[in-house]
Amino acid sequence: MTTASVLPARNGLAPGGLTGTGKLLVFMLRRDRVRFFGWTLGLALLMTYFSSAMGALAETEEDLESFAGFARTPAGAMFGGPGFGFDALTVERFLVGEYGLYLLTGAGLMGLLTVVRHTRAEERAGRTELIRANVVGRHAQLTAALLLATLMATVTALLIAAVMIGGGYDTTGSLVFGAGAGACALAFAGTAAATVQMSAQPRAAAGTAGAVLGAAFALRALGDMAHVQQSGPSWLSWLSPIGWSQQTAPYTLDRWWPLLLSLAFAAATAALGYATSMRRDLGAGLFPPRHGAPRAAPWLNSPLALAFRLHGPGLVGWSAAVLLGSGAYGSFTQPLLDGLEDAPGEVVTLLGGADNLLDGYLGTMGLMWAFVAGTHAVLAVQSLRNEETEGRTEPVLATAVGRRALLGGHLTVVGLSTLWLLLLAGLGDGIGAAASTGDAGLLGETVLGHVAHAPAVWLVLALAALLYGAAPGAVPLVWAVLAYGLFAGFFGPLLELPEVAQSVSPFAHIGEYPAETLSVASLAVLTALAALCTAAALAAFRRRDVVTQA
Amino acid sequence: MTPAIEMHDVTKSFGRVRALDGVELAVAPGEVHGFLGPNGAGKSTAIRVLLGLLRADSGTARVLGRDPWHDAVPLHRRLAYVPGDVELWPNLTGGAAIDLLSRLRGGADPARRDELCARFDLDPGKKGRTYSKGNRQKVALIAALASDVELLLLDEPTAGLDPLMEAAFQECIREAREAGRTVLLSSHVLAQVEVLADRLSIVRQGRIVESGSLDELRHLTRTSVEAVTRQPADALAELPGVHDLRTENGRLRFEVDGDQLAPVVRYLGEHDVHALSAHPPTLEQLLLRHYGDGTSSGADGGRAA
Numbered sequence: 001m002t003t004a005s006v007l008p009a010r011n012g013l014a015p016g017g018l019t020g021t022g023k024l025l026v027f028m029l030r031r032d033r034v035r036f037f038g039w040t041l042g043l044a045l046l047m048t049y050f051s052s053a054m055g056a057l058a059e060t061e062e063d064l065e066s067f068a069g070f071a072r073t074p075a076g077a078m079f080g081g082p083g084f085g086f087d088a089l090t091v092e093r094f095l096v097g098e099y100g101l102y103l104l105t106g107a108g109l110m111g112l113l114t115v116v117r118h119t120r121a122e123e124r125a126g127r128t129e130l131i132r133a134n135v136v137g138r139h140a141q142l143t144a145a146l147l148l149a150t151l152m153a154t155v156t157a158l159l160i161a162a163v164m165i166g167g168g169y170d171t172t173g174s175l176v177f178g179a180g181a182g183a184c185a186l187a188f189a190g191t192a193a194a195t196v197q198m199s200a201q202p203r204a205a206a207g208t209a210g211a212v213l214g215a216a217f218a219l220r221a222l223g224d225m226a227h228v229q230q231s232g233p234s235w236l237s238w239l240s241p242i243g244w245s246q247q248t249a250p251y252t253l254d255r256w257w258p259l260l261l262s263l264a265f266a267a268a269t270a271a272l273g274y275a276t277s278m279r280r281d282l283g284a285g286l287f288p289p290r291h292g293a294p295r296a297a298p299w300l301n302s303p304l305a306l307a308f309r310l311h312g313p314g315l316v317g318w319s320a321a322v323l324l325g326s327g328a329y330g331s332f333t334q335p336l337l338d339g340l341e342d343a344p345g346e347v348v349t350l351l352g353g354a355d356n357l358l359d360g361y362l363g364t365m366g367l368m369w370a371f372v373a374g375t376h377a378v379l380a381v382q383s384l385r386n387e388e389t390e391g392r393t394e395p396v397l398a399t400a401v402g403r404r405a406l407l408g409g410h411l412t413v414v415g416l417s418t419l420w421l422l423l424l425a426g427l428g429d430g431i432g433a434a435a436s437t438g439d440a441g442l443l444g445e446t447v448l449g450h451v452a453h454a455p456a457v458w459l460v461l462a463l464a465a466l467l468y469g470a471a472p473g474a475v476p477l478v479w480a481v482l483a484y485g486l487f488a489g490f491f492g493p494l495l496e497l498p499e500v501a502q503s504v505s506p507f508a509h510i511g512e513y514p515a516e517t518l519s520v521a522s523l524a525v526l527t528a529l530a531a532l533c534t535a536a537a538l539a540a541f542r543r544r545d546v547v548t549q550a
Numbered sequence: 551m552t553p554a555i556e557m558h559d560v561t562k563s564f565g566r567v568r569a570l571d572g573v574e575l576a577v578a579p580g581e582v583h584g585f586l587g588p589n590g591a592g593k594s595t596a597i598r599v600l601l602g603l604l605r606a607d608s609g610t611a612r613v614l615g616r617d618p619w620h621d622a623v624p625l626h627r628r629l630a631y632v633p634g635d636v637e638l639w640p641n642l643t644g645g646a647a648i649d650l651l652s653r654l655r656g657g658a659d660p661a662r663r664d665e666l667c668a669r670f671d672l673d674p675g676k677k678g679r680t681y682s683k684g685n686r687q688k689v690a691l692i693a694a695l696a697s698d699v700e701l702l703l704l705d706e707p708t709a710g711l712d713p714l715m716e717a718a719f720q721e722c723i724r725e726a727r728e729a730g731r732t733v734l735l736s737s738h739v740l741a742q743v744e745v746l747a748d749r750l751s752i753v754r755q756g757r758i759v760e761s762g763s764l765d766e767l768r769h770l771t772r773t774s775v776e777a778v779t780r781q782p783a784d785a786l787a788e789l790p791g792v793h794d795l796r797t798e799n800g801r802l803r804f805e806v807d808g809d810q811l812a813p814v815v816r817y818l819g820e821h822d823v824h825a826l827s828a829h830p831p832t833l834e835q836l837l838l839r840h841y842g843d844g845t846s847s848g849a850d851g852g853r854a855a
Binding site: 200201289290291292293294295296297300301302303306309310313390391392394395396397398399400401402403545546548 | 594598601603604605622623624626627630631633635636637638639640641642643644645646647648649650651653654655656673674675676677679680690703
């Protein structure tokens with residue numbers, strides 16, 4: 001580990017740019033000793049879970065065939081992948097084809113979060129300055145962070161491959177699949193190396209890299225949908241780092257070469273990161289900070305207005321992404337129906353017939369956007385907690401603003417913005433669907449089906465608020481509600497989760513309109529529960545100490 | 551007359567750390583009160599109890615005659631607060647933050663705000679994330695001083711300011727006193743408070759150890775002097791106000807009460823002084839001298855009961 005630090009410091013053009021990389025890497029590993037195994041083992045365990053659940057459920061050919069029915073449709077492709085080898089289906093092909101996507105996405109997240117955490121977040125916190133004042137080269141920190149991400153990617157790849165080989169599946173295919181996950185982690189580690197140079201804010205850096213991950217997911221979704229119905233722009237999958245890992249087709253074609261694209265992408269984005277890092281000062285972004293108005297806007301005069309001002313800029317980005325994404329998914333409605341004409345009759349019957357397929361697709365989209373809106377809500381409550389721990393809540397509460405008004409203002413803004421996002425998603429899906437099928441009547445139904453999920457999202461928001469009010473450190477626990485809801489909503493029926501277990505999720509009651517009827521009683525009960533939790537949250541926040549700095 | 555601030559036997563613990571251990575504090579209306587203590591002594595915790603941001607475990611606290619925990623909102627209309635570590639919203643300008651905080655408190659005079667921006671030499675058009683610590687401090691100070699309030703709670707308000715800005719700050723506090731406002735001014739540097747405060751309270755390990763007017767605490771404001779004279783200066787010990795005279799390698803070291811400095815300097819002059827240094831004692835030195843233990847800089851050392 002000392003090799004890097006003994007690189008000569010008098011070496012011509014780049015004097016010791018990497019000096020200290022080894023020591024920094026050891027230090028990062030030490031800081032991340034829990035996080036390292038949390039990510040790598042966590043991803044491998046997720047695969048183990050999928051593998052054992054499928055093994056238990058698909059004991060016969062027919063069982064497997066019934067699962068595959070959905071997977072072969074465009075909707076199945078959107079949430080799964082291109083479905084290589086699904087015409088001669090095996091358990092392992094189904095596993096990587098339908099669930100592999102979530103491992104790839106998780107690996108991508110791991111890569112980008114690791115790099116942001118050890119570069120821009122450190123720089124923002126002022127610790128980079130301390131480190132760089134020592135005998136440490138200009139590029140040492142970024143290099144060490146990328147090496148750490150590479151190490152995590154390699155361990156993830158090996159663990160996933162080991163899990164699959166241990167499950168009795170083909171060795172080459174398992175190695176290809178594991179390598180695909182590792183390559184995806186590298187691609188997004190590289191992406192983050194570039195985005196951390198742009199903005200001085202770690203959150204903006206992670207957000208930009210996350211947006212690239214989201215775009216990669218969406219591109220391959222559209223491409224894969226075109227692929228399974230054998231018409232349309234299937235080349236879109238080839239624009240996505242997630243797509244490259246899927247195109248290796250583990251257990252079917254077992255081709256390695258698409259991963260070269262991933263590695264080239266990782267190398268190119270990392271190189272962009274190194275190049276741009278030379279063009280900026282320590283602690284600064286690539287673009288100089290802009291001047292602003294020396295006075296507050298006249299409307300900025302209440303806790304509600306402040307909450308709007310704080311959440312507003314982020315909401316603009318969310319709105320754009322939701323509108324774009326829903327428009328794209330909505331406009332796939334007709335191609336999806338066309339694709340189904342050639343599908344085997346039993347598949348169509350399984351999905352409730354050709355008529356219901358349209359409704360089923362739009363209903364499922366509504367549920368998916370509900371999770372997106374829920375994610376927005378939980379992130380917003382977490383940002384509220386950051387406001388407090390970073391010392392910006394204290395001066396506000398020291399003015400004539402009560403605790404209830406402060407928290408209530410935030411919850412009002414976030415509650416309305418989740419409703420707004422659902423409305424936008426409904427409009428995007430609805431307009432897309434109406435335009436592609438020529439049936440204008442779909443718009444109203446779709447908007448209603450999407451917006452109807454608001455009470456479930458509000459309950460998630462209220463639960464997050466309750467934790468914030470009572471035990472602010474525990475706010476991240478709400479992710480479990482969302483994750484479980486997502487799992488139970490999309491995989492529960494497939495994995496034959498008991499009814500009771502499914503009904504624990506707040507998202508399981510309203511109904512996926514227009515495919516199912518809306519349960520008015522559920523809407524009322526969920527709204528009432530959300531209101532109750534909100535009242536409890538406000539009361540709890542009034543009773544606790546404000547978290548202050550030192 | 552109701553005291554502006556009253557704390558009686560207030561305790562507050564964070565886990566096993568006892569931050570306040572029976573604090574007694576009284577501040578009369580219209581007074582500038584220095585709240586002195588080493589880092590970690592409990593100054594910020596006490597101020598946050600007075601703001602109703604923290605709830606005292608026991609004891610009573612009264613601000614302008616009301617309970618700060620229950621009547622936080624109506625009280626906050628009548629007071630302004632500057633935290634020790636000012637954090638601003640990264641994408642709001644300093645000017646916007648000043649306006650926002652003033653409006654949330656119930657409004658401020660825009661002319662006064664602009665005048666203060668000029669006096670403190672603050673560019674209100676820069677985004678919060680680009681300000682240095684001193685500039686963030688100025689933003690909070692301007693927001694507090696621009697408001698027409700009865701009470702100012704200032705937690706180490708000059709920690710990040712340069713000497714020029716500190717002078718501007720002192721002028722503002724004098725104006726506030728003339729306007730009849732009450733000021734609680736915390737600091738860990740005696741000299742900063744000395745020039746402004748009518749009365750002082752010294753907090754150490756969560757307790758008030760000294761309280762009184764500057765005159766009453768005169769024994770705390772001795773000057774430490776080191777001098778070398780060509781002629782023997784043995785009679786120095788007999789001068790009024792001279793304490794702890796020692797001679798080391800021909801160097802005289804002693805302490806002298808502030809109001810007795812003139813005759814001592816005159817005496818040293820008459821005895822051909824050719825090296826002289828004088829400095830006020832640090833708070834740590836004072837506390838060490840008076841309480842015989844190190845309250846030193848360590849925050850934890852100061853907090854442990």
